[in-house]
Amino acid sequence: NAGVTQTPKFRVLKTGQSMTLLCAQDMNHEYMYWYRQDPGMGLRLIHYSVGEGTTAKGEVPDGYNVSRLKKQNFLLGLESAAPSQTSVYFCASSYASGGHYGGNNEQFFGPGTRLTVL
């Protein structure tokens, strides 16, 4: 199993450009998450999904959109990139079991995408 994969690994954008980050998981997990990590800030949740066709806002959703058309994929879009979106982006997935919410179980992380917006 590949686990959680992210594409691309690195990207440089100019202000105003758009791009989509792709996250894929092969563990049949219901729950998927997008985080950003900035120095000294830890991980902050951008958006998440509790199942195919569903999305919800996290702590810092502004400037980002997401889609979960297939259970195994979770896309993060930047419509008009800004320098403040320079960060490392991590995708994670989790399973639901025995009535426990997915967010309360172990999360599996991808390797990250390093994005620079000039």
Add this chain to the structure above:
Amino acid sequence: SQQGEEDPQALSIQEGENATMNCSYKTSINNLQWYRQNSGRGLVHLILIRSNEREKHSGRLRVTLDTSKKSSSLLITASRAADTASYFCATGSFGNEKLTFGTGTRLTIIP
């Protein structure tokens, strides 16, 4: 806002020594988890302790949880150079579909 706050922010110890890092949180939790992040990599889950547990072990890791003080500690015994990483605590709350991560402790093991 961050739910968990790790202490210290950075820690350097000699190889073979024990490393202890702490996590404090603000609201009631269902469980608390610890993750490791090696430089430039994604986070890796280490251990989960539920709110009705007080202590848990996994190999060289020992986690304690004190819900009355809203705090947890992670002890790594007999540290190795490979333990050099950042360590994050994360809390899960009842009825919540997501975890809240702290800002992390940067651990450096000196060979």
